[in-house]
Amino acid sequence: MKKPTYLQLYEEVREDIVRGVYPYGTRLPSKRLVAEELEISTITVEHAYALLADEGYVDPRERSGYFVTFRGDDYFEGAREPLGNFQIEQPSPAAEYGFPFSVMARAMRKVIADRAEQLLEKSPNQGCLSLRMAISEYLFRNRGIKATPEQIVIGSGAEYLYSLIVGLLGRERIFALESPSYPKIEQVYRASGVRCELLPLSADGVDSAALADTRASVLHISPYRSFPTGITASASKKHEYIRWADRENRYLVEDDFESEFSISKKSEETLYSLSKQGNVIYLNTFTQTVSPALRVGYMVLPTALLACFCERVGFFSCTVPTFEQYLLCELLRSGDFERHVNRVRRQKRKGR
Numbered sequence: 001m002k003k004p005t006y007l008q009l010y011e012e013v014r015e016d017i018v019r020g021v022y023p024y025g026t027r028l029p030s031k032r033l034v035a036e037e038l039e040i041s042t043i044t045v046e047h048a049y050a051l052l053a054d055e056g057y058v059d060p061r062e063r064s065g066y067f068v069t070f071r072g073d074d075y076f077e078g079a080r081e082p083l084g085n086f087q088i089e090q091p092s093p094a095a096e097y098g099f100p101f102s103v104m105a106r107a108m109r110k111v112i113a114d115r116a117e118q119l120l121e122k123s124p125n126q127g128c129l130s131l132r133m134a135i136s137e138y139l140f141r142n143r144g145i146k147a148t149p150e151q152i153v154i155g156s157g158a159e160y161l162y163s164l165i166v167g168l169l170g171r172e173r174i175f176a177l178e179s180p181s182y183p184k185i186e187q188v189y190r191a192s193g194v195r196c197e198l199l200p201l202s203a204d205g206v207d208s209a210a211l212a213d214t215r216a217s218v219l220h221i222s223p224y225r226s227f228p229t230g231i232t233a234s235a236s237k238k239h240e241y242i243r244w245a246d247r248e249n250r251y252l253v254e255d256d257f258e259s260e261f262s263i264s265k266k267s268e269e270t271l272y273s274l275s276k277q278g279n280v281i282y283l284n285t286f287t288q289t290v291s292p293a294l295r296v297g298y299m300v301l302p303t304a305l306l307a308c309f310c311e312r313v314g315f316f317s318c319t320v321p322t323f324e325q326y327l328l329c330e331l332l333r334s335g336d337f338e339r340h341v342n343r344v345r346r347q348k349r350k351g352r
Contacts, residue, residue: 005040006047013048017057017070018239028058028066054264056204056235071236099290099340107330115326123318127154127298128325134332135298142260142338144273145282147300153309156319157295158255158285159188165253165281166192167313168305169218176216178206182227185220185255201229205237217250224259224268238271245279256284260341263348278302286328289341296320296328 003011016022031045038045049066052058058066112119126132132149139145155161162185166175171193177186179198189196199210199219206221221241223233233241245252254271262268272282285297301309318325331337 006044006051009034009038009040009045009048010051013052014055014057017052017068018072020072022068024068024071026068027064028052028068030065051264055269069234069236070239072239103336103340104290104327104331107327107334107336111323111326111330115323119323119326121322123154123320123322123325125314125316125318126150126152127318127320128322128329131325131329131332132298134329138332138338139300142267143256143270144267145270145300146273147282150306151301151303153299153301154318154320154325155297155299157287158283158297159184160319161283161297161299162188163192164313164316165218165299166194168301168309169251173218174214174216175218175220176206176211176214177220178222178226180228181220181222182257189220201226201231203231205231205233205241208240211240211244217248218253219244219250220253220255221271222255222257223271224256224262227257235269238269238274241271242275242277242280245275246277250279252280254280254282256282258288259284260289261344261348263345272300278304281305289337290328290331294324294328296324 013022013028022028028049031042031049034040034045035042049058049060053060053066057068057070059069060066129149131154132152135152136147136149139147153161153164155164166189174195174197175189176197176199177189179200181198186196186198197214197216199206199214201207205223205226206219211219219241221233223238223241225232241252244250252271252275256270259268259270270282272280279302281302282300283297284299286294287297328337
């Protein structure tokens with residue numbers, strides 16, 4: 001399916017910014033000029049520029065235009081001011097934007113009626129194929145992630161998947177974590193036998209100087225919204241993470257917590273989709289989007305790690321009941337999941 005013109009323009013200008021065609025601090029061409037050159041409407045250009053602003057590539061200034069805020073340096077000059085006092089935010093309770101129970105109940109009845117004895121069968125180790133296919137299609141439509149079902153692993157929440165990552169990458173590695181971060185991340189990694197380095201956060205993500213100095217070869221981050229600080233990585237910081245991982249056999253673990261409920265008109269960019277080296281492991285769960293009682297998470301592995309995964313940890317049985325997997329598959333395939341997410345995003349935009 002052909003992309004809308006504003007999305008094509010957004011991607012072209014974004015790539016120009018990343019390549020340095022428009023350096024930091026420069027002004028983008030005016031909306032009217034771009035519209036005339038490309039023979040498109042100024043509204044189309046405005047939509048593209050608005051997406052660039054949402055992603056943190058440019059800053060709109062009233063009556064002055066759009067100015068590039070993306071920095072392409074390997075690391076920013078000097079250390080950023082460390083994060084001072086911050087307001088602790090609790091994860092958004094599912095009750096606030098709860099998945100409609102009537103929709104859930106209808107899906108449950110349909111799964112029981114349609115799947116029947118399939119519900120009693122043992123799940124494949126990586127999860128039921130139908131759910132992995134549904135997640136693959138959803139990620140491509142909504143997150144810009146191209147992944148085959150073979151790259152997707154289903155598990156009972158993020159904590160279980162963290163332990164699989166340790167088994168996959170090895171306990172001899174040092175794992176770097178955001179500081180502060182969700183306590184269970186460090187707890188699970190340390191319980192799994194790995195050393196952890198805690199890297200302080202600045203206003204837009206992990207402090208650049210700390211990242212440059214770390215001995216770690218695995219960096220676990222939550223670029224959309226780090227808990228408990230609520231800090232979101234800027235576009236510059238995301239590319240800095242990717243450049244860091246492109247050296248010396250390093251990996252990023254992208255914990256995409258709560259990103260579905262972004263108020264941006266476009267889904268947030270993922271490190272997985274931005275990376276060209278196949279060294280990002282993407283994680284997400286249905287805890288925030290459906291229910292915390294539904295302990296289901298998934299991770300997307302780079303193709304280069306599939307053989308290693310099968311050899312080292314692929315023998316572990318899937319920890320999610322078959323019924324819950326088919327239930328999520330039904331919610332994704334029917335469109336009920338995306339309708340709920342889009343409804344919540346509209347509500348949050350109106351609230352803002």
